[in-house]
Amino acid sequence: MDSLNAFTVFVQVAEARSFTAAGRLLGISSSAVGKSVARLEEKLGVRLFHRSTRSITPTAEGLLLLERSRRILAEIEAAQTELSQASSAPRGRLRVSLPLVSTLVLPVLADFMRDYPDIQLDLDFSDRLVDVVEEGFDAVVRTGEPADSGLVARKLGHFKMLLVASPEYLAAQGTPHKVQDLLSHRCMHFRWPHSGKLEAWPLPTADDGEPISLPVSMVCNNIETRACFALQGRGIACLPDFAIGDALADGRLVQVMPGLAERKGVFHILWPAGRHAAPKVRALVDYLCARMFAAA
Numbered sequence: 001m002d003s004l005n006a007f008t009v010f011v012q013v014a015e016a017r018s019f020t021a022a023g024r025l026l027g028i029s030s031s032a033v034g035k036s037v038a039r040l041e042e043k044l045g046v047r048l049f050h051r052s053t054r055s056i057t058p059t060a061e062g063l064l065l066l067e068r069s070r071r072i073l074a075e076i077e078a079a080q081t082e083l084s085q086a087s088s089a090p091r092g093r094l095r096v097s098l099p100l101v102s103t104l105v106l107p108v109l110a111d112f113m114r115d116y117p118d119i120q121l122d123l124d125f126s127d128r129l130v131d132v133v134e135e136g137f138d139a140v141v142r143t144g145e146p147a148d149s150g151l152v153a154r155k156l157g158h159f160k161m162l163l164v165a166s167p168e169y170l171a172a173q174g175t176p177h178k179v180q181d182l183l184s185h186r187c188m189h190f191r192w193p194h195s196g197k198l199e200a201w202p203l204p205t206a207d208d209g210e211p212i213s214l215p216v217s218m219v220c221n222n223i224e225t226r227a228c229f230a231l232q233g234r235g236i237a238c239l240p241d242f243a244i245g246d247a248l249a250d251g252r253l254v255q256v257m258p259g260l261a262e263r264k265g266v267f268h269i270l271w272p273a274g275r276h277a278a279p280k281v282r283a284l285v286d287y288l289c290a291r292m293f294a295a296a
Helices: 002-016 019-026 031-046 060-086 102-115 167-173 179-184 223-231 241-249 279-291
Strands: 050-052 056-058 094-098 121-123 139-143 149-163 187-188 216-219 238-241 262-272
Touching: 002 019, 002 031, 002 060, 019 031, 019 060, 031 056, 050 238, 056 060, 094 187, 094 279, 102 279, 121 279, 139 279, 149 167, 149 241, 149 279, 187 223, 216 223, 238 241, 262 279
Parallel strands: 094 121, 094 139, 187 216, 187 238
Antiparallel strands: 050 056, 139 262, 149 238, 149 262
């Protein structure tokens, strides 16, 4: 600890360029500052300052030590901050951007509100690509692999995109067994809000390598509408398994072309990169990681 104090005194002298000013900032006498620097120079075997009657300036060795010392002291301060935050209760406004998958995340967030009553959730449901830092979000939940190096990411879990339809629809219109069969079916699609493009279904490409242009009987920008219409026998939809698990289990929906038309996806939670995440952000990250796909 004495060595750490010596480095703290050294940095203060190097920045203040005065034993007297450094002592005043540290709450000790200028003679104590001078003795601390002298002991450090003796221990290191180098001269750290050029001294004159009017100024004190670091030597080349002093400048090297100053750079390293600043980093070391900053790390120690950061560790102290982190430990202090770890013992404080998560609280305050927590602004989170989430995709339009309320069936998956809302029950978990409701439990989070119950378990963390001092956190005020501010939820924004959107599939657009938000700018986390510029728009002031504490965290975002998104599908796909993280691409922003300015964000920290943790994986929440995997899901599958499946083609599904009701047994009644398939009985009336026939069951497709290959991609070309879909051309005679009613296909219900999702449109990406940020690009206006339709979400590609998880289908193999045609023999010429070109994607197949599917019929479009309905377009929307959420899961619930497509799931509802599929249950009502209005056509085939491409939906995530977590949104239709009960309907598949009890036979109200049937998977179309299993093994051929499937795609694996992944959810991540991301937050701005920094030395430490606030307790409220850490609480949300740990909670979602533990519970969002707990039953999967």
